Amino acid sequence: MSLRNYGAALALLPLLAACHREEPTPAAHPHYELGSAWRGTHGWFYPNEQFDYHVTGLATRQHAPAGGLVADGEAWSANGMTGAHQTLQLPAIVSVRNLLNGRIVRIRLTDRGPADPGRIIALSPKAADLLGMTADTPVEVTEDEAASRSLAEGLGKPPAQNISAAPVGEVRETSLSDGSSRVYGNDSSATASSVAVGPLPATWMQGSPGPSGLYVLMGIFSGHATAASVAMRCGGTVLHASEGAGLEWRAVGGPYADIAQADAALDRTRLCGVEGARIIVE
Incomplete structure (x- = not known):
């Protein structure tokens, strides 16, 4: 190589290094997050605050988020005991x-997801491994009300809206397309977080296996006639509900032999005009 060519190659080295330089991960900023409605693979999810969540369904594995941060501002780790939920306030503690x-x-x-309405929760790789998940798995999810309330209050859950008062502290914009968030403003007079968000122990307990029958819950209704109409239109049956609050009748499809059949039945239920149907385990 001539001296001229050698000098040209040396001049290109800083440019090549700049092309391969990785962007630094944004600083973690754990905070209370509810967020706006977001679009999944087959419709919209509408986040709402709930502290007594207790649901059965199918769990899946969580994938690393773009940018390294999750919806509530924490840094994601494949080895963390964390997960994603479609609608619950973040963060929340569940078993x-x-x-x-x-x-x-x-x-x-700590994050939003899964986007598939046929799955109710996504677990980090570590949590999924400890749970013994080798594929999408029937699970029961139970929220720890006291722990979730403590996190919400300690991480700056916003007070009830007061239109006469200007917002203090942060204004958060959440993207519907990728779930990313931006924070505008940071008033130093805002109350600091009183809760330290640390890692949960990477452990599991042995409980009893539960029911494993797969069904599609088409809806819960106050009137038998409405439930029967939905069940007839979508190929289900009517069962008495136990949810209370005036909702006494369920339109249900199944049982199904495996997850593939349950997924196909959920797709058919959506095609017959039912929004919000989901897979349950009984």
Whole structure:
């Protein structure tokens, strides 16, 4: 190589290094997050605050978020005892029981997802491994009300809206397309977080296996006639509900032999005009 060419190659080295330089991960900023409605693979999810969540369904594995931060501002780790939920306030503490082997893990929900309405929760790789998940798995999810309320209050849950008062502290904009958030403003007079968000122990407990029958819940209704109409239109049956609050009748499809059949039945239920149907385990 001539001296001229050698000098040209040396001059290109800083440019090549700049092309391969990785962008630094944004600083973690744990905070209370509810957020706006967001679009999944088959419709919209509408986040709402709830502290007594107790649901059965299918769990899946969580994938690393773009940018390294999750919806509530924490840094994501594949080894963390964390997960994602479609609608609950973030963060929230839940116990997840594998209904096939009885294992129970305790995780903190920190992100939005899964986008598939046929799955109710996504677990980090570490939590999924401890739960014994080798594929999408029937689970029972139970929220720890006291722990979730403590996190919400300690991480700056906004007070009730008062239109006469200007907002203090942060204004957060959440993107519907990728779930990313931006924070505008940071008033130093805003109340600081009084809760330290630390890692949960990477452990599991042995409980009892539960029911594993797969069904599609088409809806819960106050009137038998309405439930019967939905069940007839979508190929289901009517069962008495136990949810209370005046909702006494369920339109249900199933049981189904495996997850593939349950997924196909959920797709058919959406096509017959039912919004909000989901897979349950009984």
